[in-house]
Amino acid sequence: MDKHQINIISTSNEAIVKFESNHFLVKNHSYEFKNTDEAKSCPLAQQLFYLPFVKTVYIAQNFIAIERYDIVSWEDVQNEISEQIQEYLNSGKPLVKTDGEKKQVPVTxxxxxxxxxxxxxxxxxxxxxxxxxxxxxxxxxxxxxxxxxxxxxxxxxxxxxxxxxxxxxxxxxxxxxxxxxxxxxxxxxxxxSGKDIGETKYQSTAIVKEKGESVDLPKFENLDNISKKIVEILDEYIKPAVANDGGNIVFEGYEESNGEVRVILQGACSGCPSSTMTLRNGIETMLKEMIPGKIERVVALNG
CATH class of the missing domain: 3.30.1370.70 (Scaffold protein Nfu/NifU, N-terminal domain)
Known part of the structure; x- marks a missing residue:
């Protein structure tokens, strides 16, 4: 498995910050610890409670959330905590020690x-x-x-x-x-029954490029300003609607010389008789309105 990478996520509660991993940490359970005694089953949480400002530690799915006492600001300590969490997760040590009993979780x-x-x-x-x-x-x-x-x-x-x-x-x-x-x-x-989805051996052009793992494709921060704006529009306005239909849309590239935007359709959108034309026209109209004079056409490819 690839190593854990931690992202720092602010929340609506300014006392709580989420440290989000790119992998699941726990499945079918969530945990809340308020002191070292409660955290006996979680060595990482015990480590965190040695920090005097840590009030509560929550663990669920792919994140660890920490609530702080009001004696420091997150800006002063969050990077150090992120590094500590990432180092522990990549050490191979167990996050939460369990009794080995596997409980069935109701699923709908x-x-x-x-x-x-x-x-x-x-x-x-x-x-x-x-x-x-x-x-x-x-x-x-x-x-x-x-x-x-x-x-x-x-x-x-x-x-x-x-x-x-x-x-x-x-x-x-x-x-x-x-x-x-x-x-x-x-x-x-x-x-x-507790079975996982499993990892995939298929690495489509869309996935590789979206993760920024292709040497031919720069990450978001390295894109030109127009490309960044296109990605932001896709993420905010287009992706949620596409996800509702069981699909995904990924930015593939933008050619400034001819105003062409290339996107890749995944999931239910891939191979759909109507989606290529509908999405292309819908995206094309939106991009032309929101980035006037820069977009001529959108080319939609199946993933």
Whole structure:
């Protein structure tokens, strides 16, 4: 697994800051510690309580949140704490010591239709992944995982998983009316059993570029001003609507010489008969209005 990278996230409560990892820290549980005695099962929390300003430590999903006493400002200490948390998580030491008993956690899953007739969105009442994942075939999955299990259904073509939903694209050999209930039950039972989504072996151009891991693509801070503005517009106005339909849209590039914007469609949007034209026209109109004189056309590619 890649090393933990910690991001510092402010909250609506100025006394609390979240230290968010790019990986899950705990699943199916959350923890709250108010002193060292309560934190006996969590060595990292005990370490943090040695800092005189730490009042409460919360651990859930992919973050550690800390509430401070009003004797310091977060600006003075948050970077040091972030480094301490990151170093501990990457040491391989257990975060929370448990008795080994695995409790079944109730899970609900419901199905939503998408604009793509071959794609269905299955939404769970829990976070499924920290980073979006694409599986183009069974070869992209790991053994004994939810993603591998879904490919036991012969009609499953592709999977796109983000936050708390799974977008499934099927082969045109059956109708969703015939299989939705079976798939929904399978996802629910598999999640309740404690199985993970699993990592993907598929690295689409979109994912690599979005993570900034491609040497050919600069990270956001290295983009030109127009490209930054495009990314901000996509993130704020377009991505939430696309996610509601079980898909994702990723900025691929901008060519200043001809005003061309390239985006990549993922999940339910990929291969949708109507999405390429609809999204391209919708995005094109918005970008032209919000960045006048700089955008000529948007080219939408399937991920």
């Amino acid at each position: 899953v419901y199905a939503e239709t998408t604009p793509n007739p071959n794609s269905m969105k299955f939404v769970a009442n829990k976070k499924l992944t920290v980073n979006s994942k694409e599986f183009k075939s069974i070869d992209d999955t790991e053994p004994d995982t939810l993603s591998r299990g879904l490919y036991s259904f012969p009609f499953v073509k592709e999977l796109y998983i983000d936050e708390n939903y799974i977008s499934i694209q099927k082969h045109d050999v059956t109708t969703w009316e015939e299989v939705t209930h079976e798939v929904r039950s399978f996802i629910r039972e598999t999640l309740e």
